[in-house]
Amino acid sequence: MYDEDDDLTFLNKDDLDSPLDHMAPVDAEAEAAKPDPEEMLALLESPQTNQRMLAARAFCELQDERAIPHLIRLLKDGCPLVRVSAAYGLGRNPSQEAVDSLVVQYNRDWNGYVRKGVVWALGNCRDRRSLPTLIEAIKTDIPAVRLWAASSLAQMASVGYEAVIAAIPPLLEALRRDPIPAVRSNCAWAVGQLCRELPSNVVYATAIDGLLEAIVEDEDLGVREDARAALLRVGDPRGLQLIEDLEQEGLL
Structure with a gap:
């Protein structure tokens, strides 16, 4: 856009x-x-x-x-x-x-x-009406706007379940593909914030997978550290186990 x-x-x-x-x-x-x-x-x-x-x-x-x-x-x-x-x-x-x-x-x-x-x-x-605009911003806008769109999407945690599950897919997409490390870091933080409001369901598991993928595959150390911190805050057993395994192997 x-x-x-x-x-x-x-x-x-x-x-x-x-x-x-x-x-x-x-x-x-x-x-x-x-x-x-x-x-x-x-x-x-x-x-x-x-x-x-x-x-x-x-x-x-x-x-x-x-x-x-x-x-x-x-x-x-x-x-x-x-x-x-x-x-x-x-x-x-x-x-x-x-x-x-x-x-x-x-x-x-x-x-x-x-x-x-x-x-x-x-x-x-913190209003659901803002969700389409924030999603558009994180997908199409310039880097500084994308970065704060990620942070603002994290605020959907207080709006409700439907807003949370709508916010997670564009955040995961940006976490995987955005060319700016700072944007990816904010996406990792935002995904972690939203996961804390989710039950253990398919959306939650997909979000955890995205954070695990970032820890293992992202080329930027800062993004990997922010994804790790997000998983630690969520306290997901699968995420904690992977972090422990990577630390024992000297990869974190």
Whole structure:
């Protein structure tokens, strides 16, 4: 769907990071320095682009449901910096009211950074309506968006059984075939998260097989380690036995 040559072609570590990774820890001093919600709410309606961007970015720290309608509207702003800030703001203030607008913006936005923020926000909304968009993103989008689509699909664990079994096949496909190791690693982590919500059935067994395959066959050490960690968290006896056997053979 999207060309690898768009605005995230030259992918680096920062492109793959979560929007949360660069936020300072919340302590008493940080709390005191937070923006004033009333002032930021007013600025969301500002005619000046930089003020709208500043206000939308403030709600990446602030949680206030009054901002949600404004942030939804700003998803369509002409400035991509405002749109991406609005998307991350909705990720911090998740709402089922935002899901349809986030899906529409994902499908229409040319900017990879915005789609990345939208995918992250959709995961935090934990709504089944986001599932088709997240599946499309992990299959067709640029690397940074695929990476966060994997993380967001893991959030389907709290949505319900049907969402979990729909999320696992595209994650396994990406775990096997995605050319970017960081994406495969996130897929391994996500599959492990979803397995913890499944009974011991065919879907569960297929997911465990995918993680075992990654441990044995993936060319990237980091992916193998993340698949191993996912299996250890799940505690599947078959997976634990394979890990023990590989460790005894010096292959892990």
